Amino acid sequence: MLVGHRTWVFENRPIISGAAAVVGPEEGNGPLANDYDIIHEDMMLGQKSWEKAEHMLLEEAVKLACEHAKITKEQLQFYIGGDLLNQITSSSFTARTLGVPYIGIFGACSTSMESLALAAYIVNSGGAKYIMSATSSHNSTAERQFRYPTEYGAQKPPTAQYTVTGAGAAVVASREARKGQGPAPAITSATLGRVVDMGIKDPFNMGAAMAPAAVDTIQAHLKDLNRAPADYDLIVTGDLAKVGYEIAQELFVKHGVPIEDTHYDDCGLMVYDLEKQPVQAGGSGCACSAVVTYGHLLKRMAKGELNRILIVATGALLSPMTALQGESIPCIAHAVCLENEEAGL
Structure with a gap:
């Protein structure tokens, strides 16, 4: 629906x-x-x-x-x-x-x-x-x-x-x-993203390029369902990493979205130890949000530490050819809400 x-x-x-x-x-x-x-x-x-x-x-x-x-x-x-x-x-x-x-x-x-x-x-x-x-x-x-x-x-x-x-x-x-096999996380809603392009052309600055798309999708999700960030145990973006995460936080403030660090994280920051590993601003790639979600986050849900989460995977829709031609980077973000069945949400 x-x-x-x-x-x-x-x-x-x-x-x-x-x-x-x-x-x-x-x-x-x-x-x-x-x-x-x-x-x-x-x-x-x-x-x-x-x-x-x-x-x-x-x-x-x-x-x-x-x-x-x-x-x-x-x-x-x-x-x-x-x-x-x-x-x-x-x-x-x-x-x-x-x-x-x-x-x-x-x-x-x-x-x-x-x-x-x-x-x-x-x-x-x-x-x-x-x-x-x-x-x-x-x-x-x-x-x-x-x-x-x-x-x-x-x-x-x-x-x-x-x-x-x-x-x-x-x-x-x-x-x-699945009947009779015990509790499992339910997929209760999904908000599809639209392409957002802020004119950034640097393929070495993906976090900055993708952050506006992530914020746009999160705003749309909250508005469509009449929810607030506090209705989620965690909202996690896909791979904005250090630079994009900070920009996203600034945009949340600008647009009046009351999101706090306790309710918001980023897979690109979670997957590595930025202080000890040579990963520059943090993680990226299709597998970034995938391994964090299907490994770490689902295990936390199974333990009851998280009962409702929103995963907002971010993507930069460029190609090597468009980058060489000096095109800007169109970006998108898709959000999926997971809820624990036993939590009765």
Whole structure:
């Protein structure tokens, strides 16, 4: 059901039946290490290229999500996914392995919540019982495609971010399919973002470019549902990192949104220890919000520490070609609300 201008409310409350987060070595050295399913010590994962390694990360996450949902891949009706590689090849190759109907999407780093929102919409409408939602990124594949190959050792400005090496996957299921298997987080609403472009052209300053889109979507979500930030235990943006997070806070004040640090965080700040790890302003990439959500945040929900959260995945919709042509960076943010069933929200 559409509420307000941009928000879907899912009356049938589809659930996350199983999820998984798989990461690389730098993420495994971060503060959320205990919440990941697999930590790889080798960026190559024993493969012949970084791109093959990213594909393997995604396949591992998808396989584990099915196991955690206690289903086989043959029970999936659809797979919705995307990534940062040209023509979303990691997702397409994973779809080849799954062998189920595939919806490939591109939302840049907003893909985690874009895919989750679409999966929830289809399940809520009765269009499927089980849908896989997944995404991935790899530091070296992203650096080679969007900036400089890591072998160059190019110096980066402090506004630059470190692309997360990892993959996150979730099985979205109908309540009927999940019946009798115990409590699980419900997907209760989603607010789709619109493109916001503030004229920023620097691909090394993604946080500043994406912050206005994140604030725009959060404002729309709160207005559509007539809620305040305090109605959530946590609102978390995808990968604004240090620079974008500070800008977002300034914009909240400017627009009169009463959000506080206790209710607001950013996955790009959570995934790494900025004081001890060489990650410049913090994390980014499709896997940033995916591994934090499907690893850390879902575990906190399972413990009852969080009962209603809003994940707002942010994405910069540029390409290497548009950057070279001096185009500004259009950005977007998609928000999904998760609620604990046993909390009675």
